Amino acid sequence: MIDLRILRAEPETVRASQRLRGDDVSLVDAALALDERRRAALTRFETLRAEQKSIGRGVAKAAGDEKAALLARAKTLADEVKAAQADADAAAVELDEVTMRIGNLVIDGVPAGGEDDYVVLRHVGTPRDFAAEYGPDFAVRDHLDLGELLGAIDTERGAKVSGARFYFLLGVGARLELALLTAAQNMAVEAGFVPVVTPTLVKPEIMRGTGFLGAHADEIYRVDADDMYLVGTSEVALAGMHADEILDLSTAPRRYAGWSTCYRREAGSYGKDTRGIIRVHQFNKVELFTYTSVDDAEAEHERLLALEERMLQLVELPYRVIDVAAGDLGSSAARKYDCEAWLPSQQRYLELTSTSNCTTFQARRLGIRERTASGETRTAATLNGTMATTRWLVAMLENHQQADGSVHVPAGLRPYLGGLEVLTPVDAGGRA
């Protein structure tokens, strides 16, 4: 939710942001008009209510005729107050409906446009030239071929048990995922993040508060019998953790590294990435989440990005960093950086991390505030970023494959795999 005070004080800033996002600019003026109406209705109600309270106090002290007269006046006032309150409430609801549809204020420098208008900030690492290494006839294996050779991924049985977009990770697949996530959480802990294992079922108000019931409502699994939602990321639980709290962020931000399973319906992506485990209904993720003061938010965003990049470098993946365009930010983010790893089998980049600076947008709706040094309260800023996910296995298998179908294990992960240096194909028996 955007700040109404900014909307009133600098409507042109908000309009410009809406324009950059390609969103409806007229919402700004609609909100301003409704705000005007709401404040007028509120003043009317308050005036009447103040009189009612004052007369009410008089009733208690008065007696006889005087009391009767006051009671008569109070009776008519009671109805007027009730009506005025209904007016003010209705105006507030209408205003809320409109302001909820306005996206977060985009930060200066974010590229305009939609999904394809991102700006590439840098490339790190170099994609391998398999033809040069193994000869022109070498056929690059995709992650599913490799995963099956290694006895690491079984999508057929995943489908048998749970349907399309489900899978089993087994053998070195299971070990590799645990190694990756453990390494990620350890790196985050060393950087000062508190490790957390979060709930994955949350109440409606938390899901709504984090903004995931808006445009992305179709993506979310709902457990009907209990009116709960399965989270698509631990960001939901981590943001909800301090809802309606006033935090002391004066000495340091609150930093968490949440480990959770994530669930996504992938409604709307029929036929897209259907092979393997690129796009699945269930996966695991270590997510960075920071509560900080709004002044520090942009610097923290750079820190999160730097940590993500360190993790990508630990597992030796070639990647690029993009500054996501305004129209592709989603309503909460004021800026978003994605890291995309090279995917040899498809000759394209695949998103592995995404870090968003939500400034005060998410925190305002969740009632997350901080106590400033001068003792005042103000809305905190929240940021999140991906430290590692199951999807990383896709890029790791493909980029680290060798001619015989074995897969090189990055040195940084070996401590988590008992020193294992190479994942080697199993014979047919390994899968059966």
Place this chain on the structure above:
RNA sequence: GGAGGGCUGGCUGAGCGGCCGAAAGCGACGGUCUUGAAAACCGUUAGGGCGGUGUCCCCGUCCUCAAGGGUUCGAAUCCCUUGCCCUCCGCCA
């Protein structure tokens, strides 16, 4: 699943339907005392909306005692509904 109990300020915990946004204690913060600290003593201490003058300090007013309805001139206090928490029993792990 069955039976009870309960939701009040950072915490504990009072609160006859009418100066109750709320006693008291703890904690926190400031001060006195002290070489310093502790103790003691004094003081301050919920959040938010709107308006005003002001604009690094205030003033007025309204809302909030789990949420939403209702009764009443007036609700933290009475009634209803919902949610959540706790205890005991049963069942399952």
